[in-house]
Amino acid sequence: MTKTSQVSQGKAKGAFVIMKTLVQWEKVLAEQIVLPTRNRWSRRAICQYLGISKNTLKTYIEKIAIVVKDFRSRIPKDTKGNFKTGFSLDQYQFWLVVKIAHFAALIRADLNGTSYICDIAQVFAKSQQYVSYEVFLYDSSLHSDAA
């Protein structure tokens, strides 16, 4: 197999992955998830709920969720104005992390072991309007009405 054909195959695969990612992103958006409610969510509790490691959660928070403006604005800060480390999450931040985890779980198999964190971060950065605080409120109100 020549190098050119390999490159073209790689491109085709990449395009397919992107298309599939978008479709999956739509799925994640449309998915209405019912979450337990807490005032604050500790990282340990989130790890237990999602069944992921602490490092993975840290990656989700510090590499993906942080690109969302509403998530950032809710991170507690120290006296110098820097983000506090190891902070607990509120209900909206927990909701966003759950969305990220679901999306990562969907896309992980397609990317076949390659790094997907940056791609997911890019997707969330470009689709902030779908994961804003208003959307979370709307989602929550739907569930409360249903309950």
Add this chain to the structure above:
Amino acid sequence: MARKSSTKTTENPTEQIMNAIDTPINLEWSDTAENLNTSIPDLQERVAAKLNDSTVFAWDSLPAEHESLVDAIARDLEAENSVRRLGPTTEPPIPQPQEPPILEEEPQPQGKLTRTKQPATGLTQKRKGAIDKTAKTSKKLGKGLDEAELLVEAQRGRKKGAKKAAVRLVAEEETYNEVLTKAAIQRLADAVGETEEEEEFDPLAYVRQAGSQDVDETLKTAMEKITPVLGKLGEAANEVVDNSYSNGSTLDLSRLEKLMRSTD
């Protein structure tokens, strides 16, 4: 099978070291923020705004290729700080003039029987349009009426002025004729008196010779003609005087009065 030599990668370690030295190092967020005297999130926000990419927050460090951005942010921060410095020091607070205290309106007692005013009901768009149209039409009509009144006043003024001018002209004409007649009579009388003093002088003969009537008859005829004219003249003069008073001006009528008296 010959082994591949691994000397390719470690062929020239000096060159590799030099390359590594020349390679620019990425900027640490914490150091850069400290140099700029700002917080890391603030610096990241500024970089994200400049690059229009919010994934900046996920970066471990700031790539060296974006060093120019740091300079630009430093300039921005300096400008903002200079503006802040200028604010409170150079601009003293403007003294506000003391306003007189606003007295509260005394509450008016409301009787039990007084009706509470109902709030005005909202006008529909159609009604509002009709009201506006009517207001415009009435405004136009008012203007037209004003113009018509002005025209009528102008016509009245013209009529009045024509009457006054006619009266004045008639009075002048009559006075002129009267004075001329009087002067002619006076001259004739003087001439007759002078000639009567001379002996053997018969002025009537001259007159008759000239084909004229008797002097007495002439005088009589003249007086008959003059008297009604003088009567009209007097009336006209009185009207002129009245008009002049009503117009606010006074006339010097001493000569005319003198003339009038001379006829009596």
